Amino acid sequence: MPQPIRQQDVVVTARKRFVLTRVQEQRASWRIDGAEIKRLGETEMEKAMVYLFPDQVKPLESRMMSEAQDFTLYVDGEWKESIFLNDIDPLEVRQVLVYTTKPVDWIPVGLSLRRGSCVIYIQTR
Numbered sequence: 001m002p003q004p005i006r007q008q009d010v011v012v013t014a015r016k017r018f019v020l021t022r023v024q025e026q027r028a029s030w031r032i033d034g035a036e037i038k039r040l041g042e043t044e045m046e047k048a049m050v051y052l053f054p055d056q057v058k059p060l061e062s063r064m065m066s067e068a069q070d071f072t073l074y075v076d077g078e079w080k081e082s083i084f085l086n087d088i089d090p091l092e093v094r095q096v097l098v099y100t101t102k103p104v105d106w107i108p109v110g111l112s113l114r115r116g117s118c119v120i121y122i123q124t125r
Contacts, residue, residue, distance in 0.1 A: 030098040071116040
């Protein structure tokens with residue numbers, strides 16, 4: 001029978017993927033506070049979004065190859081092309097809301113789906 005070998009304590013540190021939770025009252029599929037983005041320490045908004053939402057936000061190269069890989073982006077209520085995601089300073093973000101299209105009525109009035117399968121709303125003010 002194998003015997004356990006006792007050794008000294010080992011401390012392991014690593015970056016852990018953010019646990020996404022459903023927020024019913026906001027009707028968003030996911031909501032992230034700006035503090036979470038600041039804590040991530042990423043200086044480029046695109047890299048932060050790809051890290052936090054890997055299923056919804058693909059790298060720019062993938063998004064440009066297929067419209068299905070893209071997403072609809074609103075910044076402070078204004079529609080923007082997703083290629084301008086890096087124009088947003090991660091330190092100024094107050095919250096990020098991701099609305100999936102299922103069910104369709106989850107997307108708030110005024111935020112229409114233009115590309116891809118989700119709407120990403122970023123609030124900076």
